[in-house]
Amino acid sequence: MECGGSLRVSLGRAADHVPATCSAFSAIDEPLPGTAAVVHRWLCIEHPGAWGRDVVGDAPLGAELTAELDRRCNAAGFRLMLIRRPGRPINSSMRQVFIASSVVGDEWCERLEVSSAAELLDIPFENGGVGTPVTDTIVLVCAHGKRDQCCARLGRPIASGLALTFPDHVWECSHTGGHRFAPSLIMLPSGYTYGRLDLEGAQKVIEMARNGSVSQHGLRGRSCYSPGAQAAEIAIRELVDATAGELTVEASEDAFVVSHQDGRSWGVEVTASKLPPREVSCGASPKPVEILAVSRVWARNAPK
Template sequence: MTRCRESARAEPLAGTAPAARWWWLIEVPGPWGRRAVEECHVPVVRQLPSTPERRVVLVRRPGRHPATDPQAPLRVWICGSLPHDPPPRVAVVDQHADLLDWPASGPTDGLARPDPQAPLLAVCTNSSRDLCCGLDGRALVGALTSAVTSSNDRVWECSHLGGHRFAPTALLVGDGLVYGRLDAAVAQSLIDSGPTPSTAGHLRGRSCLPPAAQAAEAWLLAQGAHPDPLTADCENVGDRLQVTFADMPPVWLAPETGTPRPASCGGEAETWSAWRVLGG
């Protein structure tokens, strides 16, 4: 069987990040199912659907760890996707049902506190969901955690981020930036330096932006620009799309479709669509 990653090499990365204004990272050690959140052995997690305002993912330390008591306190990180958002905050939740009352941006009662040791790079290793994520994601985590640096202990495994065909995929926690087709060198650069022009070619997008704006921001970042994502504006002009950010020249894009390919290993072939950047 040809893995989905190999079949999708011609498909553009930019503009494929999942929609999420806020990210909730919930620590759940042990094995995960194909639908990790919906099948989680912690009952309350199954009641936390992902929406464009909030995406829920499970995280765990690299390696094998036994599943915890489903009634044990939960550690939850709340992470934004815009530069002005607070840094990742963590809350230890004793009463699981409290999570059902939180707004997407997290608790407002001071329960969540800034955590300088929060996960920094969350790499999808959800092998039950897709073979590429399991093989390539775990290989990347292994390479990063075997390196001796001050920050690599902040590399965590996570559940599905969408886009199995772009494995290894990862979330740069606190930035809301989702990456794909990573290798150890690029991932290490993200850990050490954050987003830079040299890593922009692996950027799928900022999760709070629509796909076209994701692609435009990635293109500008590759040029060394730093657009303000809060000011993104998309306008149809004929058969093209114009994306503008404050104090930046417009970026022009056109829709593009490609040869059918499976979106995941063993899946049916589907035609892909993307936004191709024409220039600024």
């Protein structure tokens, strides 16, 4: 089946001139808020070689090593990622590793070098404190072409362009979740995730992140939150100016509560609905997609 065939039928004329890719069809009717992959901690290992389609299943780091790293990551709430410099240059036998936490109130990122990923088995990376603290934003751009063509076609040019301006901070990365939102970017350690950005938009996102701000353009959500909490936070960010650390989100019985450090808080009601079946990845079998929308926002507390 041609990728996008089913959605082309359901959308009719709206899809007549849309390329048959999952990202092109998603952009027609699928909102971004609430679509960031839920990840609390990250283990990112430089691997310039082939990645395969599945970082764990295809075991590009070797079967035994990949299985053990995956076990440790799952036990400690980490996501195992592969990274490489745009263009895949290999200038050293040493490999960069980033360990990060995106948990609000416990955000940190550390960098270390290893000669082999196997060295990580001797390092208690789960609690941090094993590398050099990273004080600037690390940018991951999904370029995992073996996983989906949109990631390679859209992600790699963005990564290469960003690397010209931010050479020490930008990395291509393996699957981040959400091919159809390509190009997809993740800011570490905050975990703020973006999609559908052009180069200029991505540059602005990074510049704001480095200043502690959060760009609304292309924002999918903060990875440490559930999809509903992501959508709630974005709704409040559209109403007030707040740095990355000034807003927190908690779930209540019937809504989400978004709180500002200055004492203000808001209730946010988020509702879900279904869109027509579509390929969530190019060539995959069509399935319905759930989207989130904010149906109500109300002030709870004013600053004292």
